[in-house]
Amino acid sequence: MHVVYPVVLAALLFSVGVYGVLARRNAILVLMSVELMLNAVNLNLVTFDAWLKDTLASGQALTLFVIAIAAAEVGLGLAIVLLVFRNRSSIAVDQLRDLADRDAPSAVPGETVAEREAAR
Amino acid sequence: MTGAELVFVPLGAVALGSSVLVVTTDQLVRAALWLVVALGALAGCFLLLAAELVAWVQVLIYVGAVVVLLLFGIMLTRAPIGRSVDLDSGNRVAALVVALGTAGTLVTVVVGGFRTASIDLGDGSAGSAGTVGAGLFRYWVLPFELLSVLLLAALVGAIVLSRRDIGPRARDGGED
Amino acid sequence: MTVLLLVLPLLGCLAVLGLPPKRAAAFGVAVTSATLATALLMAATFDYHRSGFAQFSVNAPWIPLIDLRIHLGVDGISLPLVVLTALLCALCAGYLARPSGQPERPRALVALLLLTEVGMLGTFVALNLLLFFVFFEVVLVPMYAVIAGWGGQRRAAAARQFILYTLLGSGVLLVGLLLLYSRTSTMDMVVLVGRAGTGLSHGVQVLGFLLIAGGLAVKVPVWPLHSWLPDAHTQAPTVGSVLLAGVLLKMGTYGMVRIAVPMLPEGAVALAPALGALGVAGIVYAALACLAQRDLKRLIAFSSVGHMGFVLLGIATLTPVGINAALLGNIAHGLITGLLFFLVGGIAQRYGSTDIDRIGGGLLAKAPRLGSLLVFAAVASLGLPGLAGFWGEMLAMLSAFRPAGGLNPALYLVFLAVAGLGTVLTAAYFLVMLRRVAQGVVPPRWTAERFGDVTAREWVAWTPLLVLVLAIGLWPRIVLGVTDGAVRVLLRGG
Amino acid sequence: MTAALAVPVVLAPFLAAAVGLPLGRRLPPGIVAIAGTAVSAVLAIAVAVSSRPAETLARLTPTGGIAVTVGVRVGGLSATVAVMVTLVALAVQVYSVGYLRGDPRYPSYAALVSLFTAAMLTVVLSADLLLTYAGWEVMGVCSYFLIGHHWERPAASSAAVKSFLMTRFGDVGFLFGVFVLGTAAGSFRITDVLAAVPTMSHTTVLAAALLMVVGVVGKSAQFPLHSWLPDAMAGPAPVSALIHAATMVAAGVYLVALLFPVFLAAPLALDVLAVLAVVSMLGAALAAFASADLKRVLAYSTISQLSLMFAALAVGGRTAAIAHLVSHAAFKALLFLCAGAVITAVGGGLLTDLGGLRRAMPVTFATMTVGFAALAGFPPTSGFFSKDLVVAAAGHAASGEAALVTVAVAWLVAVAVLLTAGVTAAYATRAWLLTFFGTERPAREAGPVLTGPLLALAAPALLLGLAALRWPELRPEWGSALASVAVVVLGAGVVLARWRAAPGRDPADLLGRARPLLASAWHTDDLYERTVARAVTGLAERVVAVDDRVVGRAVTGSGRNAGRLGGLIRLSQNGNPQLYLTGLLAGVLLIAVGVVVLA
Structure with missing residues (x-):
């Protein structure tokens, strides 16, 4: 079997996952998209394991690890989502903007409001 | 084919x-x-x-x-x-562009790189439970054990996060 | 001994933070005096027959990866500047220690003063390009803090402008130094001067000179890069203004003499006319700006731009006479403008303002000694023969009359004529200033006010400057005898 | 030996200044200053008597190029002028003790006069052109201080500023001239420079000479840099006597005489000098005739008399110029000191306020009469002899002997000299009449401290010319003597006739409508005020505006714009993690594409 088929599929799946992470608002949907991306990676791992006939079976072993970690991740992720929902009654990712730079931008670094007014 | x-x-x-x-x-x-x-x-x-x-x-x-x-x-x-109307954020166009870009780049690179490679699947036993299990426990023991610790930690973490009675005790008024 | 020169104020800077605030100023006097004593001892034991070569050298590796070595030394070019710096710092510390004018937060101010001194002295004794740059930068932050912490009403903006502007200059300078390093793979100034630009292509030399001199030009300041200077001087406290004018500006011209001209001779020949043109433009521009100035501190700040114009003109001729003139002009300007800022500080303390119209004249009647000192300093600053300011200006113009080979003599004749006009205008604004401040009748608002004439402490702080201005004016060999040999060695490479 | 004697001639007044400035208040008035000047005068006479050319030098400083030396150079010319300077200075110092009695600023005044004397002696005795320049400048600043002695009066302080700036403008020319000569000769030593003149190119010599003319015109208050001198009368009278008779303004004449070989090699410069002298000579004489203030009359007359000396130099009469310089120093110092005595007695110097003082102040009357007679050039005063030498020199040049300047210029000089002699006699007579004749008014003769110097100066003013008959080259020639006496008598006669016809009326009415124009010296002051001063002030204000609006704004503006640019980028920091992630991935993508494309 050509390597190209599974690898291309993995690339496309990954891109779909990227789109989902970037475009979806619901945190749970974002988690699902992340799963898609993880699976794309898994596919690659398996493909190359088979292609290279790895004696350590590292591709498959790592795939198993990834699956386990993904399970843990989803568990933790959902816990966090629940916490957020409990605190804010919303899990829309683009509304969590506590990191935003809030005060109005100043023209000169370190300039106080009074000075700016005076300069005008 | x-x-x-x-x-x-x-x-x-x-x-x-x-x-x-x-x-x-x-x-x-x-x-x-x-x-x-x-x-x-x-x-x-x-x-x-x-x-x-x-x-x-x-x-x-x-x-x-x-x-x-x-x-x-x-x-x-x-x-x-x-149905819900607001499942997509306003970031959709940018996301589409980035995703298509990613797809285009990856596909180009991958196709270019592996155009001629093909997999010899052999007898199909490479992925059997026996082979993989032998590999796992012969060569991947330490990561495997670490993973179990990780799982445990994730479990504890999930519990801590989701239970109300063991969260931060005093809630500051600063949160909204 | 060179190391001691740097370590003393550095240790003092750290130690002063542990003292009770009341004793900080006295401690500052002790440390700066010890540093001054070291500098004077150095001058006493200096071998004047070998003034062209670095003495009291120290050369130890620091960070070998980037060729950073602790290479220090003093030669005929740096010795006068080292002594001047140590002297002005000691006088500043003495001025801070006077009982009538204890500053707020004396510990911090004295510590910053000492840190500035480390940077300034280090700049003058460094013989490694990177080390030079490090010391050059060390001065900036404490000076920023001095202006921002103890300055006048609009100090925040002035301090910010000062540090951003000079940092920009330093950035350009650093790029230039790195260019030099990348093409020569050495940072050692002695080696680079000895090579005198051999192995560097014309383009690299011109670009290097443009970057290095351009970076230093902010510090000098060369017209039209001067706009930070009047604000910084006006807003800085007296000691800040004295050090800014007395030493900081010299770091720029010193760098040009020490680095830009001897290491990149072809670049210097290509760009010297531009430097000279900016210099004379600065002379006339500053003089005109001073004529219409209403604030004493601002006036003196602008006069610095003019004086540095003469120094630049000297450098731009690339002759021994011109470089000597620049070095002497540096020293003279440091002494005279230092004195002027001290005097204006005294006036501000008495009148509570440096606005010429507010003072309104009659200083000679109100405080005759202070007025006479102001007259003396102003006359010295306008270049009266027999006082220090004369020789730098005169020699700079003399050198412009016959610039080095490769430069267009006709162009320099134009510079000469403009500079000559500048001397008349310089005299004009100083005399107009004296007429409006020192002469005339005391305005009614001050007649009832009683304030003392020059106090004993002030005499102590100002007399050394007065004596040196006279001594160098009457016997310029004090400085020229030291610098001449070094300048010849420096230019012989090219 | 001579040179060793000459060094303390300069140093004595300098030391007097150095001691007098800090300690003047504690010592009896004038003691240091008079002692210093007296020592200097005695030594100067000793030097002049021994009168052998000598030079002593020391290296002042290396410069990297031509070294600057310090030293004295004594010759016949410098010894004579040094004696003249020290004697006049001595008279002025003694006179000042009385004139400024009770003035709290007397100590610094006396020290500055000493310093001034030292500076003038530096100019006279220096062996190095740069040292000469140093003395030349120090003199300028001392004159600034002395003219501004009454600095609480706006007129005095502005006159001081004006005098310094105008002379400094000339000084720059002088300095550049020194540069030209020094670099051409490879040395600033006067001996070397003079020796090197024949080897210099014509352009160099001409440039040097013209630049020197600029310096001289400024210092000696010749047209067009003359207008500071009348204003400088705001200083005390003895200062005027010192500055405007014997020292500062005389320095210009001395310098041209000293560097005469340079000018001889550049006749064009002499032409220029001659024309400027002619303009100043006649213009200042007419201004003196029209002036309403006694000291201003003397000021304009100084300009005029100095032009006479320059004219003499221009036509080659170096001896005549120096002779007139010396005699002028005597009688003009005398006149200024007399004017000081009159002003102290009356309380003002306006000619309309004076009159009828001959009985109240007999000594002043007698001495001032001698002074005016010498100024007008009546025989046998010193002025007659020295002026005659000038007339003779001009006549020789006009007749084509020893032609330095073109014959046309020589004729111009000759005619102007004679005309000036006439006008001089007229204004001298006028001032004399207006001061001492007419209605009497109460006044008291000045004390002996003031009259002593007057008598001491009256003697040389009267007798110097007769004493000089010993030397054949200083004897008058009959033709020129007759011509000048005739013109002088005519000038004085017209004024006297007018006075007879209308006693008590100002003979300046003869000028009619031209009087205000002449009194203001053709409005030159006004012209400078309107053009140069206003242009410079306007330019200065514009520079400040530009500095604020353009240069300053360019800097703060670029800072502000950098901030604004940052503000734009800051908009992306809106807290939306998806946006950040999009940016991150897009960046990674760009890098990946870049790597793929470039690799």
Whole structure:
């Protein structure tokens, strides 16, 4: 079997996952998209394991690890989502903007409001 | 085109199509169900690549556990069961551009890199439970054990996060 | 001994933070005096027959990876500047210690003063390009803090402008130094001067000179890069203004003499006319700006731009006479403008303002000694023969009359004529200033006010400057005898 | 030996200044200053008597090029002028003790006069052109201080500023001239420079000479840099006597005489000098005739008399110029000191306020009469002899002997000299009449401290010319003597006739409508005020505006714009993690594409 088929599929799946992470608002949907991306990676791992006939079976072993970690991740992720929902009654990712730079931008670094007014 | 390829292509198409539906559907529950389809199709792909054990683990853990968890999450966040209009953020166009860019780049590179490579699947025993299990416990013991610690930690973490009575005791007024 | 020169104020800077605030100023006097004593001892034991070569050298590796070595030394070019710096710092510390004008937060101010001194002395004794740059930068932050912490009403903006502007200059300078390093793979100034630009292509030399001299030009400041200077001087406290004018500006011209001209001779020949043109433009521009100035501190700040114009003109001729003139002009300007800023500080303390119209004249009647000192300093600053300011200006113009080979003599004649006009205008604004501040009748608002004439402490702080201005004016060999040999060695490479 | 004697001639007044400035208040008035000047005068006479050319030098400083030396150079010319300077300075110092009695600023005044004397002696005795320049400048600043002695009066302080700036403008020319000569000769030593003149190119010599003319015109208050001198009368009278008779303004004449070989090699410069002298001579004489203030009359007359010396130099009469310089120093110092005595007695110097003082102030009357007679050039005063030498020199040049300047210029000089002699006699007579004749008014003769110096100066003013008959080259020639006496008598006669016809009326009425124009010296002051001063002030204000609006704004503006640009980029920091992630991935993608494309 050509390597190209599974690898291309993995690339496309990954891109779909990227789109989902970037475009979806619901945190749970974002988690699902992340799963898609993880699976794309898994596919690659398996493909190359088979292609290279790895004696350590590292591709498959790592795939198993990834699956386990993904399970843990989803568990933790959902816990966090629940916490957020409990605190804010919303899990829309683009509304969590506590990191935003809030005060109005100043023209000169370190300039106080009074000075700016005076300069005008 | 070999027989395996003939099977692989439609399976891949199913996986891809259902994953696209996952990220585009306007119903939350359906997204989870389409995810099941996509992951199942992928398990089929793993089988075609002679990764038998991985395929079964995929079905068991992903389809069996992860998706169920996700469904629980959907329910616990009181998401609407039917259509909802605001599942996509305003970032959609930029996301599409980036995603298409990623796809284009990756596909170009991958096709360019592996145009002639082909997989010799051999007798198909490379991915059996026996072979993989021997590999795991012969060469991957330490990571395996570490992973179990990680799982434990994740478990504890999830509990701590989701239980109300062991959260931060005094809530400051600063939060909204 | 060179190391001691740097370590003393550095240790003092750390130690002063542990003292009770009341004793900080006295401690500052002790440390700066010890540093001054070291500098004077150095001058006493200096071998004047070998003034062209670095003495009291120290050369130890520091960070070998980037060729950073602790290479220090003093030669005929740096010795006068080292002594001037140590002297002005000691006088500043003495001025801070006077009982009538204890500053707020004396510990911090004295510590910053000492840190500035480390940077300034280090700049003058460093013989490694990177080390030079490090010391050059060390001065900036404490000076920023001095202006921002103890300055006048609009100090925040002035301090910010000062540090951003000079940092920009330093950035350009650093790029230039790195260019030099990348093409020569050495940072050692002695080696680079000895090579005198051999092995560097014309383009690299011109670019290097443009970057290095351009970076230093902010510090000098060369017209039209001067706009930070009047604000910084006006807003800085007296000691800040004295050090800014007395030493900081010299770091720029010193760098040009020490680095830009001897290491990149072809670049210097290519760009010297531009430097000279900016210099004379600065002379006339500053003089005109001073004529219409209403604030004493601002006036003196602008006069610095003019004086540095003469120094630049000297450098731009690339002759021994011109470089000597620049070095002497540096020293003279440091002494005279230092004195002027001290005097204006005294006036501000008495009148509570440096606005010429507010003072309104009659200083000679109100405080005759202070007025006479102001007259003396102004006359010295306008370049009266027999006082220090004369020789730098005169020699700079003399050198412009016959610039080095490769430069267009006709162009320099134009510079000469403009500079000559500048001397008349310089005299004009100083005399107009004296007429409006020192002469005339005391305005009614001050007649009832009683304030003392020059106090004993002020005499102590100002007399050394007065004596040196006279001594160098009457016997310029004090400085020129030291620098001449070094300048010849420096230019012989090219 | 001579040179060793000459060094303390300069140093004595300098030391007097150095001691007097800090300690003047504690010592009896004038003691240091008078002692210093007296020592200097005695030594100067000793040097002049021994009168052998000598030079002593020391290296002052290396410069990297031509070294600057310090030293004295004594010759016949410098010894004579040094004696003249020290004697006049001595008279002025003694006179000042009385004139400024009770003035709290007397100590610094006396020290500055000493310093001034030292600076003038530096100019006279220096062996190095740069040292000469140093003395030349120090003199300028001392004159600034002395003219501004009454600095609480706006007129005095502005006159001081004006005098310094105008002379400094000339000084720049002088300095550049020194540069030209020094670099051409490879040395600033006067001996070397003079020796090197024949080897210099014509352009160099001409440039040097013209630049020197600029310096000289400024210092000696010749047209067009003359207008500071009348204003400088705001200083005390003895200062005027010192600055405007014997020292500062005389320095210009001395310098041209000293560097005469340079000018001889550049006749064009002499032409220029001659024309400027002619303009100043006649213009200042007419201004003196029209002036309403006694000291201003003397000021304009100084300009005019100095032009006479320059004219003499221009036509080659170096001896005549120096002779007139010396005699002028005597009688003009005398006149200024007399004017000081009159002003102290009356309380003002306006000619309309004076009159009828001949009985009240007999000594002043007698001495001032001698002074005016010498100024007018009546025989046998010193002024007659020295002026006659000038007339003779001009006549020789006009007749084509020893032609330095073109014959046309020589004729111009000759005619102007004679005309000036007439006008000089007229204004001297006028001032004399207006001061001492007419209605009497109460006044008291000045004390002996003031009259002593007057008598001491009257003697040379009267007798110097007769004493000089010993030397054949200083004897008058009959033709020129007759011509000048005739013109002088005519000038004085017209004024006297007018006075007879209308006693008590100002003979300046003869000028009619032209009087205000002449009194203001053709409005030159006004012209400078309107053009140069106003242009410079306007330019200065514009520069400040430009500095604020353009240069300053360019800097703060670029800072502000950098801030604004940062503000734009800051907009992306809106807290939306998806946006951040999009940016991150897009960046990674770009890098990946870049790597793929470039690799």
